[in-house]
Amino acid sequence: MRTIPLGQSSLQVPVVAVGCMRITSLDKAGAERFVRTAMEEGANFFDHADIYGGGACEELFSDAIGMNASVREGMILQSKCGIRKGMFDFSKEHILTSVDGILKRLKTEYLDVLLLHRPDALVEPEEVAEAFDTLERSGKVRHFGVSNQNPMQIQLLRKFVKQPIVANQLQLSITNATMISSGINVNMENAAAVNRDGSVLDFCRLNDITIQPWSPFQYGFFEGVFLGNEKFPELNRKIDEVAAAYGVTNTTIAIAWLLRHPARMQPVLGTMNVDRLRDCLKAADITLTREQWYDIYRAAGNVLP
Template sequence: MKKFNIKGTDLNVSNIVMGNMRINNLSLKETEALIHTAQESGINFFDHADIYGGGSCEEQFSKALSMDKSIREKMILQSKCGIRRGATGYYDFSKDHILSSVDDILKRLQTDYLDILLLHRPDPLMEPDEVAEAFDQLHTSGKVRHFGVSNHNPMQMELLQKSVNQKLVVNQVQFSLAHTPLIDSGVSLNMNTENAVNRDSSILEYSRLHDITLQAWSPFQTGFFDGVFVGDTKRFPELNEVLDRLAVKYDVTATTIAVAWITRHPANIQVVLGTTNAGRLQESAAGSDIPLTREEWYELYVAAGNMIP
């Protein structure tokens, strides 16, 4: 398992992350086995959010492990807050909500601190100075060691960082072989094609310039939960043909190759896995450091329906 340092922190992290969005569908015994499978595969990073299962996923995680200090010290725990469920759903970056959310997260996870706290989705009503006050209080108290965001563009991060004293070290964004706006506009610059449209404000380049670690969520999804592309030979026949051929070459599965395509990128992008299947988790984790060649990487990109000008 490849590990690297998240710049601006003392965290040495696996480039594969176990996401815990759906573990409340498992029994406690099954959850414990899944976590141990992740650890045995070399994963030391576990991602949560207060809205996953309405908080029940965080509770499930800690109960399955009977969390104590010896267990906690072997893990890097990250959670997210800022999304609230009302009549329509809304976002809340108010100081009071951030502080109360973290207290609730820590209680559910049975821990005294989070290694990283992310603001889940941009709040148009955000008051940066108010967020800064919350972060200062959480950092000074030791409840949160490092901070970041999720689904934010560069200017949203700049606006926040202007007030926040702690460096924003992570941005979690959607990215997969069949969902590639992070790189499309850079590849197709000045071309009169759909891919040339800059849909993410160059977040990949911004993150590399500012030493921000990107985390890829939904690494097997097409679009916004439009289905998994691995094995979907009806919509992605060429892509699956290449995935299968490379899987044979490297003696792994197509799922492994899909992960390897992301981890091959020099930005050290972490891949957040949402599976609750232990076998699939192992297959995915095996993509941590498979040495896809430059030609193979581009072949997969084109097979997914993209153009190389």
């Protein structure tokens, strides 16, 4: 599996991450088969969050693979914290408590990466900095990042946090590509895309922060997948055409479209189907041409100025 550096860190990670939000849809045997298949294919970066299944996803993951020192050594574990029932919480106390719970459920002594899940309106960055320092000194977390944050929110954290912000997990797919479209529709009256995120794509590239696209097959906010969807006939025709040219499935091309972007993103997969997983991973070996990338972009309804 092709790898990239995660942000400014020395950590080399696969170009795709395996998301574990839906792992409780599998039984223990199915979860073991899925995780071990991913590792055999070189996709050993697993993304979790403390709210996935209320913690059940992390528990099933570690139980299914029989987590021990040898197994742990072969994988890269990322988890997220900060979402609570009815609120977001980046307080020092909550971050530290959350990490302890994550480590206990994953049966590991450390996380390779911890992300702050969704922006907390009441964030006190000094507390975040104290929490990160404590976690780094104790060896419980090795690298830190964020999720769903805009440039100014990251800059506010960076004013106090001394550790590099290595990743920003953001919603991005062929049909949810406003962070790309806003950079194309610059200085345009009645632009087809409005810059609502402070040029987060360019900001992350400038600051060597790896973007981790989540829901790479979704349109809207968890409204459904665009592949094979009658709502997107032109897009599916174009993706199928490109897939045929490479001898792969439409699933492969949807991920290859994200990997073609020079930002060197790391899409987070959500499938729990082994065959679909393998199709996704094939994208690491495909580089779409510029023409193919733009053809797919326009087929999704995006208009060039």
